[in-house]
Amino acid sequence: MPFLVPDAVGKARPPRRKATAALAWVAAEHGADAVVKAARVFGDEPAEIVEEALSAGTPIPGVHGKPGEESPKAPAAYRRYAALKKDVRTIAADQIRRLEAAMVAGRRWTPEEFRASFADHPLIRHIARRLVWLADDRSFRIAEDRTLADSADTQFTLPASARIGIAHPLHLGEDAAAWSELFADYEITQPFPQLGRPVHALTGDERAASRLAAFAGARVPTGMVLGLIRYGWERGIPQDGGVEHDISLQVTPxxxxxxxxxxxxxxxxxxxxxxxxxxxxxxxxTLGVKGDAAFGELDPVIASEVLAQLTALTGG
Structure with missing residues (x-):
């Protein structure tokens, strides 16, 4: 394999020091795109190796040469690694936002799509394995060895016809406590609030109503209102005097x-x-026609998310 240093060829899992040296050599000789391929051959986790190789002030064997001696390729290797590190962080942040939005929207994938896009993806799997997933109505996680396991930590087999999504805590029911305990035992830190996410439900009166009376009259900082934009809310059209009198969220088409x-x-x-x-x-x-819709028409997950945002906004 041309992208491996000589002392790593033929070794499925070389020591981490050698893996780091090899990846630095790969970056210098073949560019950032080859790093992921090399890391997959090593059998280690690309994101962790890249992070280790990029630790500030840490010499990279094989690129810096012997102690007190620096390879001419070191500056180029560091520049490529710096670019790769930035790309990895940007990709991770973007994917975390997309995954959270997919959980709220109830997006679903086929088993093939799930494997290709999440469980077996060389970078995204590091995010995906820190989440609880649903196969229809059964919950599971991606284990460290890429097998699947349920909340009792026993092997889970993915049904061929399953529709797979990211579990919202409303979907987990009594399993939520078991998942929370398991993630705590394994010290798994979630990329965004999932198991500990606040859950809200409409009251009977609110379900039948077109307005949420509980929030009327609340006084809130303008900056916090504008903070709703990160959840998809949109500022209203300026009226007389250039003042926007509303902010809205399109929750369904x-x-x-x-x-x-x-x-x-x-x-x-x-x-x-x-x-x-x-x-x-x-x-x-229909905008401007009051009373032509009711909050009870919303999916419970969407309703919970909206109530959570309004509760946080008003300090409830």
């Missing part, structure tokens, strides 16, 4: 939630009105 604000957000000068009073929180099917 034909349902939107609107928060009406007073005095509103001054476009281009958001600090003019540092505090907002929530006048109303309404759900619409």
């Amino acid at each position: 034909d349902r939107a939630i609107m928060i009406y604000l007073d005095p509103g957000i001054a476009a281009g000068a958001v600090d003019v009105f540092p505090e907002q009073t929530i006048r109303e929180v309404l759900i619409y099917k």
Whole structure:
């Protein structure tokens, strides 16, 4: 294999020091794209090896040469590693956001798609194995050796016809406690709040209503209202005086939630009105037609997420 240093050829799992040296050599000779291929051959975890190789001030054998001696290839190798490290971090951050959005939206994949995109992916699997997944209504995780296991830590077989998604805590029921205990035992840190995610439910009155009366009248900082944008909320169109009097969230193709604000957000000068009073929180099917939709029409996961955001906004 041309991308391996001589003393690593033929060894399935060389010591980590040699793996790091080999990856540094790969970066210098063949570029960043070859690093993942090399790491897969080594049988180690690419993200961890790359992170180790990039530790600040740590000499990389095989690139820096012997102690007190630096290879001419060292500067180029470090530049390539720096670029690779940046790419890995950017990819990871983007994928974490996408996976969280997929959990909330209830996105599903076939077993083949799940394996290719998550369980067997050389980088994404490091994120995916820190989550609880669903195969239809059965929960499982990706173990360290890429096998699948249930909440009792016994082997799980993925049904060929299963639709696979990331479990929201509402989907887990009584299994949530078992999963939390297992992840704590294995010291698995989740990439975003999943097992410890706040869960909310609409009251009977709220399910039948087109407005959430519990949040009306709350006074909140304008900056916190604008913070809803990271969850997909959109600022309203400026009206007279360039003031935006609402912020909205499209929760389904034909349902939107609107928060009406007073005095509103001054476009281009958001600090003019540092505090907002929530006048109303309404759900619409047709914008401007009050009462043509009810919150109970929402999927329970979507309803829980919206309630969590509004609760955090108002300090509830």
